[in-house]
Amino acid sequence: PTQNYFLNPRQIHDINQYNARVDYNISSKDSVFVRYTHDGNYILADGPLSSLGSIIGQEQDNFSGENVSGNWFHDFSPTLINEFRFGFSTDPQSYYSIGPIASTDYASQFGIKQFLAPDALPGLPTLTLTGFSTVSAGNTRPFHVSEKNYQLVDNATWVHGAHQIR
Numbered sequence: 193p194t195q196n197y198f199l200n201p202r203q204i205h206d207i208n209q210y211n212a213r214v215d216y217n218i219s220s221k222d223s224v225f226v227r228y229t230h231d232g233n234y235i236l237a238d239g240p241l242s243s244l245g246s247i248i249g250q251e252q253d254n255f256s257g258e259n260v261s262g263n264w265f266h267d268f269s270p271t272l273i274n275e276f277r278f279g280f281s282t283d284p285q286s287y288y289s290i291g292p293i294a295s296t297d298y299a300s301q302f303g304i305k306q307f308l309a310p311d312a313l314p315g316l317p318t319l320t321l322t323g324f325s326t327v328s329a330g331n332t333r334p335f336h337v338s339e340k341n342y343q344l345v346d347n348a349t350w351v352h353g354a355h356q357i358r
Contacts, residue, residue, distance in 0.1 A: 286336045287336075
């Protein structure tokens with residue numbers, strides 16, 4: 193069979209990243225720094241069969257992450273120093289179908305609802321025919337996950353002669 197359907201869907205990819213860092217010497221024995229990073233990463237893309245207009249819909253994705261870290265360095269004496277570090281990062285991921293693709297029960301319209309799980313989301317199910325490309329709105333839409341990472345580290349270093357103990 194001839195596969196005569198070709199689509200190069202429109203995709204708007206908006207990335208905005210910014211960083212800020214502050215360093216401060218409190219005294220000759222204490223110094224600190226704090227850093228913040230934001231990574232805004234948004235995608236708006238046409239869905240499958242988008243050449244049919246707004247019948248199918250679009251996909252909206254958000255991969256914006258943030259990171260905060262800091263460090264406090266303290267000299268107790270010429271032979272004893274301490275460094276405390278902290279960090280927090282988040283990496284949320286959200287995938288949403290918008291428009292008719294997200295709300296229309298295509299499985300019922302196509303007469304295949306009985307083949308899907310009872311709690312299947314509305315929208316365009318994944319359709320695969322041997323010898324043809326797969327058509328899908330993404331079988332995990334909507335999907336949202338957020339990963340958060342916390343870190344605390346404390347390093348003490350003691351110097352005695354030619355030896356270091358950490």
